Each structure stands twice: as C-alpha cells, then as structure tokens.
Amino acid sequence: MMKYWFIFCKTDILLEKREDGTYTIPCSEESPIATKPWTHILNITPMNDGTEVKTFTIPEPVTDNPKYEMCGLRPSFYKLSPELYQKAGKxxxxxxxxxxxxxxxxxxxxxKMSTDISKKCTECGKSVWPSLATAIIVLIKKGDQVLLVHARNFKGNFDSLVAGFVETGESLEEAVHREVMEETGLTIKNLKYFGSQPWPFPCGLMVGYTAEYVDGEIHLQKEELSRGKWFSKDNLPVLPEKLSIARKLIDAWLENRI
Structure with missing residues (x-):
C-alpha cells in the first residue's frame, strides 16, 4: 500500500521533485531512503483520501540524489499543496x-508508545500526549488604520500583529486584553473570532481575533517589541509571509472583509 513519507532532518523536510518542476512528498510502499534498526517511524492520521502517512527523523540531510531536495518547513509552504503542508506541520x-x-x-x-499519539511509562504507567502552546493574535482597528508591531524575536524586518501566549487560568479573550495592555498600553473592545491555525514552530496553535481601539497612547513593552505604530492601507510596511494567520488577518482587513 502506498504511503506518504514525511522525513525530517532537524527543521528541513525531504521533498520529491517532479519532472514538471513541482514538488510533493515522497509516496511509495517502502521508505524512499534507508532506515536503521533504531529509526522510530511514527504513524500519523491518514490523508483525506485515505493514504497512509509515516514520519521519522534522520541525522544528516539527503544530498546525493537529484530526485530529492531538503527544504525548510516554512518555505515548503510555497512548494507543497495546502493539505501536504499542513500534514508536514503535524x-x-x-x-x-x-x-x-x-x-x-x-x-x-x-x-513507550501506547497509541499513535500517546506514550506510557514502562515503570509507573504515567501517560502523556502531545501538548500545544496556545497563543492569541489580534488585529486592532482604529478608524481606517491598523496597529502593526515588530517583535524582537522576529527573524525578518517585517511588522505584524500583537500576539502572545495564553496563560494558565485565563480565557482566550482575557489573554487578548492582557497581551494588548501589556505590550502596547491600549484598551480594546468588540473582540471577534477570526480563525485559528496550527503553528508547528515547534508546537503551537494560533487563535486569531479582530478588535477595535478604545483608549490609550502606544507605550511599547520594550522587552518584547522594538517598534509599533498605526498604519493606513496606503503606507504599509513589510508584512508577514502569507503562510501565517497574521497575514491572513491583514489581507482580510485590506480586502474589507473584516
């Protein structure tokens, strides 16, 4: 039976290059590269068409076969179908x-593996499952402007939206208000859910909202943000990549959908 093989070396994934120049994930009955006796192959939820999915990691990248190419998970967004990219993230x-x-x-x-997504201790029996780091991200509107900020941990020179992790004991909505106040000193209202996105860098879930400005002057949390200001549609800075929910929120605002 044919299977998709999602093979990683650190944060790079193995892609197969088709004759027409497009890319896919290797699909075959057996692994496209040799495995070791100790290689731990994980079973993943099948694709929508029922094709089985396997994944494992390798210590060194594949460089000796022109049929294959190693690619970072983020840039693979632009080479794979949305379904394959999302499965790669999982x-x-x-x-x-x-x-x-x-x-x-x-x-x-x-x-020791207990199910496809759980493990059990071989001694005391404790069970564990994959955990998610849940974060909120919010597009704040003020008239015909939107607040964009640059976080110090960004790897590029783009500006994005206020975001932060949800803390223990608070709701998503409480997290939005807290993060906005902590990072910018602003108060907001009319929170509306926009959508969510798995964020496998390394194991997050981004939950997106829109909100309206109420009061306050921008006072940036210097430890987190290096800059931030209101922007109109005709003077936008460099924006996040299209793979992110931040960009989806901004594009929705630009297209007057929110």
Whole structure:
C-alpha cells in the first residue's frame, strides 16, 4: 500500500521533485531512503483520501540524489499543496514531541508508545500526549488604520500583529486584553473570532481575533517589541509571509472583509 513519507532532518523536510518542476512528498510502499534498526517511524492520521502517512527523523540531510531536495518547513509552504503542508506541520510537531518525551517526567524511566499519539511509562504507567502552546493574535482597528508591531524575536524586518501566549487560568479573550495592555498600553473592545491555525514552530496553535481601539497612547513593552505604530492601507510596511494567520488577518482587513 502506498504511503506518504514525511522525513525530517532537524527543521528541513525531504521533498520529491517532479519532472514538471513541482514538488510533493515522497509516496511509495517502502521508505524512499534507508532506515536503521533504531529509526522510530511514527504513524500519523491518514490523508483525506485515505493514504497512509509515516514520519521519522534522520541525522544528516539527503544530498546525493537529484530526485530529492531538503527544504525548510516554512518555505515548503510555497512548494507543497495546502493539505501536504499542513500534514508536514503535524508530522514535525509529533517528531518534536517524540524526541522530547523519551523518559518519564515522574520517575525517569523510558517511555513507550501506547497509541499513535500517546506514550506510557514502562515503570509507573504515567501517560502523556502531545501538548500545544496556545497563543492569541489580534488585529486592532482604529478608524481606517491598523496597529502593526515588530517583535524582537522576529527573524525578518517585517511588522505584524500583537500576539502572545495564553496563560494558565485565563480565557482566550482575557489573554487578548492582557497581551494588548501589556505590550502596547491600549484598551480594546468588540473582540471577534477570526480563525485559528496550527503553528508547528515547534508546537503551537494560533487563535486569531479582530478588535477595535478604545483608549490609550502606544507605550511599547520594550522587552518584547522594538517598534509599533498605526498604519493606513496606503503606507504599509513589510508584512508577514502569507503562510501565517497574521497575514491572513491583514489581507482580510485590506480586502474589507473584516
């Protein structure tokens, strides 16, 4: 039976180049590259058409076969179909989880796969599942302007939206208000849910909102943000890549859909 093989070397994924110059994920009955006796192959939820999915990691990139190309997970967004890209993200998250749950956090004994997405301690029986770091992101409107900021941890010179992780014991909406106040000093109203997006860098879930400005002057949290200001549609800075929910929110605003 044919299977998709999502093979990673650190944060790079193995792509197969078709004759027409497009890319896909290797699909074959057996792994397209040799595995070792200790290679841990994970079973992933099948594709929508029922094709099985396997994933594992390799210590060194594949460089000796012109049929294949190593590509970062982020840039693979522009080379793979949306379905394959999203599945690649899930595979990367599960490989990360597998690598970081080798031993029990209670007694230190080895963990063993129990189901496709859970492990059980071989000694005390503690079970673990993949965890998600949930974050909110919000597009704040003020008349015909929108607030864009540059976070210090951004790897490019683009400006994006206010975002932050949800803390224990708070709702998503409470997290939005808290992050906006902490990072910019602004108060907002009329929160509306926009959508969500898996963010496998390494294991996040981004939940997007829109909101309206109420009051306050911009006072940036210097530890988190290096700049931030209101922008209109005719003077926008460099924007985030289209793979992100931040860009989806901004594009929706530009197209008057929100």
């Amino acid at each position: 595979c990367q998250e599960l490989n990360y989880w597998d690598m970081n749950t080798q031993f029990c956090g209670v007694c230190g004994s080895p963990m």
